Amino acid sequence: MFRPRIIHRYLLREMIGPFFISLGVFTFMLLIAKIMELTDLVVSRGVGLDVVGRLLLYTLPYFFVFTIPMATLLGVLLAFLRMSGDMEVVALKAAGVSPYAFLPPVAVLAICAWLVTSALAFWGLPWGNHRFENLVFQVAKAQTDLALKERVFMDTFPGMVIYISRLPGQGQMTDLFIVDEREKGRHHTIVAKRGKIFPANNDRLILRLYDGTIHSVGQNLRSAQTAAFVTYDIAVDASTLSAAHQRTTKHEKEMYFGELLAEMDKLPADSMQHYLIEMEMHKKFSVPFACLVMALIGLPLGMHSRGGRSWGVAIALVVFLGYYLMLSAAWSFGKTGDYPPIVGMWAPNLLLGALAVELFRREVKEKPLAILDVLGGLPVIIQRLLGAKLADRGAER
Template sequence: MFKLIHRQIIKELFHLFFLSLGCLLGIILLGRMLQLRDLLLAQNVGGGELMTLFIYLVPFFLLLLMPIASMLAVFLTFLRMSTDRELVALKANGVSLYQLLPAPLIFAILCTLGSLFVSYHGISWGMTHFKGTLLELVRSQTRLALQAGIFNQDFPGLTFYAHKVDEKTGDMEFVFVQDKRQKNITVNIVADKASVVTEVKQGALLISFKNGRIYRREGAKLDILQFGSYVIKLSLAQLFGSDYSPGERKASELSVAELRKLRADPNAFDDVDTKPSKVEVELAKRFALPAGCFVLSLFAMPIACIFQGLRQQWGLLISLGLFLVYYTMFSFGVSFGEAGTLSPQIGLWVPNVLFLLLFLVILQMAARERTIRFRPRLPRLRLRRAKS
């Protein structure tokens, strides 16, 4: 009987977990979609490419969303069981609340392991592929924009012309480029061959020229330089028309192994420039949030049991409010940790410890059937409003 009960509870827990996680991800990615659409407005990017970019962004948000999704799943499951009097029926058959604890415990452990996997590998994998795909999209769109025999001015400050363009490789022959990115200086480049290359680490688009000449005019002065190889570097932030640069990596985009390496040697990566305090905070966050999945999942069980006669929409608001309290405390820990006023190992773990202690206290209350009833109070509130 216990195996059947736990199996059904775990099944409902995961059903609500994936439903909650999908809804939360959809809301966040919808906002990111609008932001990315503005970012890629200058590039002719279709819906398929945007969906690919969103998939790579999912691990970045999972670390934050998994704790609230696991909490919602446990809260709504046991709230439904309490509202439908299933808990009363189980207690009448000798099943205590402690005997129901293994199902949410197993669920919490599995969610924690999944969150740890995302923390260790998922975020770094997603952001690396996101930036690589973004740069490849820009390169392919640039290659399509460069057509033979047509003057192209899509690049800011550059006028591009190629007599021949290979549609497959994007290699060009007999190339002319006029560069007016510097004030009062005009640079004309004439080359036999040219190609477009993207650099993921630099976050730049490189136009490589071979065998040509540079005519540099500044006022009445003209300089002529012959070269065998010459490269123009275009920042993708300029191409996007925003401050975003895919070449810059933040601490929140690194894996746990990279963060530990960066903590040991602040100059370990050339493309990462961040404060040591942010590295410490990010390392603490990678373990505190997965632990939050475990703590909040267990905490939601007795909370749902002590609220009898509560509708699910109100239960949803209460659970979101409790998570807001948790996340506010967590945000204060992040802020104090980055400012250096409080150790991240303390500030980011205080919410977990506090909610775990509350779980133990409220679990004893729920096991002793000390509940908070809502139905008798609603009519009184309505009568008071009617009198007033």
Template sequence: MASQLPSLLASQHTMTVLDRYLLRLSLPTLAVSLVVLAFVLVMHRMFLLADLVVARGVPLGTVARLMGLALPALLPLLLPVSLLMAVLLAAGRLSLDNEAVALRALGVSLAQTLRPFGLVSLAVAAAAAAVSLWGQPAAARAFRQELYDAVKNRVGLTAQAGAFTEVAPGITLYAGGSRDGGRELEDLFLVVERGPRPVWVAARRGRLWAEGRRLSLDLAEGEAHESQGPGKPYRRVRFRRYRVDLPLPAVTPDPDVEEMTTPALWAAAARGDREARFELHRRLSVPVGCVLLGLLGGCLGFHHSRFG
């Protein structure tokens, strides 16, 4: 490349050719860095997703959607780092091949050489701004809802007839028959061990239903037994209706500032919410960081040639 620079610079399209050459050096590295770093960071969430498949039987299609929804949360970190690696390696290659020295000898300034890197940085910054300000909060809300729906629906499917099933932590269910995909249950026996005194419940019928973020089991025509402990009376209660709430704490955390839309976050920050202000500054810093890291990578890469 260094031997071809004089003929390239003699053309009226010199900088266009140089820009394209530098873009060809940096863009493939940017893409590869994004893929590799995304794979490494997604592995962090694979433990949770693997538990959904193995322990709760969530379909692989749902897990694939969850993985896709998890990616936007990683992009504000991946984009600046990948951009820095791409620009640094592209500028470093010019330095190692003495192409940067040849460019300066032919009168090409550092600002002209950094121009394509600046264009790439601006493009990546625009993408990072879109993801950080709009994409990431929407994906975070969708991820939480998808995860909640997957576990909630799977509780009904796992309540199969003729088998003891732990439908929730501390709650074991046996059903003699089932309909409607496991939501309508018959001849039920339920053991609730969420406190110091376990409760045994038998009922003719039951139904699993969801309301908002709560999953409940409604029982009909049965009786509940509770032991008060040694030397204390034994309780036996007949009922026509009995409701048991099935907790899902592991996958239904309360919404936080990361899921707030940017206008709502801005309003909360204006009211003095320090957590909202911190999150807003974090979102705004992502595109700015892309521009700064892109230019910094170019300067560092070309600076190496002065001492090589």
């Protein structure tokens, strides 16, 4: 006779390893994607690695809120896939152990994941988002060239239109075209091969141009002058640029739960901003709750399937992709007020939760649904499709 506590400890040990490995792998993948996104700040803009490191640190709560539920699914799924493959599940059932005995250790893992994700959603996520946005604005304010764009006619500075072909970084510019209408009665058109922008004082910037020409025309078009220059300085007003980098309000994703409640009370009940804030509030509950749903759906999938780890990863990706697509669709429709935000934010959990309960009930009665075989066969189908495609390419060569 097996003792429940021994079985529970054994199952928990089996799940913890895949859980942390999955958590590390998926978080690392998201970090790599973010690093690639921030590479331009280092290479082209000269932002220090310490700043990039802080930006990555501030994105971790956001990543963990989504990777922890997925790691929970994979932790349960891979553990029971391994046990099913080694016939341990069959042996336990033959020894009189009910599938319900598998629920306590799964619940322990799911509840721990839910608590951590809830803490991140309520406190870590607003902290990280707010710090991230503040740091981005500080960098943008310190490096004025971040407000400039390549191959776009910009009216960033009052009375001027600027076109820049390329921004190599460090405030450098190449192939500039400038229309300056700040002088009353005169219209200046400036073309320069190179340029550089740097701060002066009292909210002023210096736009230093090299190797260009100035074409000036009077308002009545009776006088015109053209002059070439080696170096030419233009002083521009940066007060509007500085104002653009002043953060006066928080985005709803930067607000703590109490701040969301206070902000929602100020808004009309039928406004889009009211819907967005209400959805953000429900999201703080619904996404962490997905840990419980993912664990519950991973249990029957792992007990039923006979595939290896690659099978389990493929099935987990399909399940989580379905959840994420439903959540994204619910957010898109819910922010317009087409249906109550609570419905949109909780519908994915309710649908997957109902599916998980039904799958487990059928597995207990040893009457699995056809969907289990479909999900279990997806990796084989994908492998065959990829193999056929590679074979066709080989034949063409």
